[in-house]
Amino acid sequence: xxxxxxxxxxxxxxxxxxxxxxxxxxxxxxxxxxxxxxxxxxxxxxxxxxxxxxxxxxxxxxxxxxxxx
Numbered sequence: 714x715x716x717x718x719x720x721x722x723x724x725x726x727x728x729x730x731x732x733x734x735x736x737x738x739x740x741x742x743x744x745x746x747x748x749x750x751x752x753x754x755x756x757x758x759x760x761x762x763x764x765x766x767x768x769x770x771x772x773x774x775x776x777x778x779x780x781x782x
Contacts, residue, residue, distance in 0.1 A: 720758075720768075722749060724775020729782045731775075746778050 722743065723732040730742040733752045740752035746762045749771075753760055765771060766778045773780075 718758075718770070720753065720771040722771060722773050722778075725780060725782050731781065744781060749778075 718736045719734075721734045723734070725731050726742070730744045733740045733743050733749055735753070735756050735758075740756060741748070743749045743752060746765055749765050750760060750762055753765070760768070
C-alpha cells in the first residue's frame with residue numbers, strides 16, 4: 714500500500730460482519746478478508762488478501778483478520 718490513508722476494520726457486529734472505513738468513510742460491511750480486498754479495490758487500493766492481513770496501514774479493531782463473528 715503506498716498511501717498512509719487510515720483503513721479501519723471495526724469489531725464484528727452482533728449479526729456478523731465488520732464495517733470497513735477509509736479515511737472515516739464507510740465502504741461497506743465485510744464478512745471476510747476478500748470483502749475487505751474488494752472494498753479497498755473500489756476505493757482505488759489494489760491489494761492481495763495477504764497484503765490486507767499484514768498491512769500496517771489497516772487497523773483491525775476487536776480482533777484480527779480471522780475474527781468475523
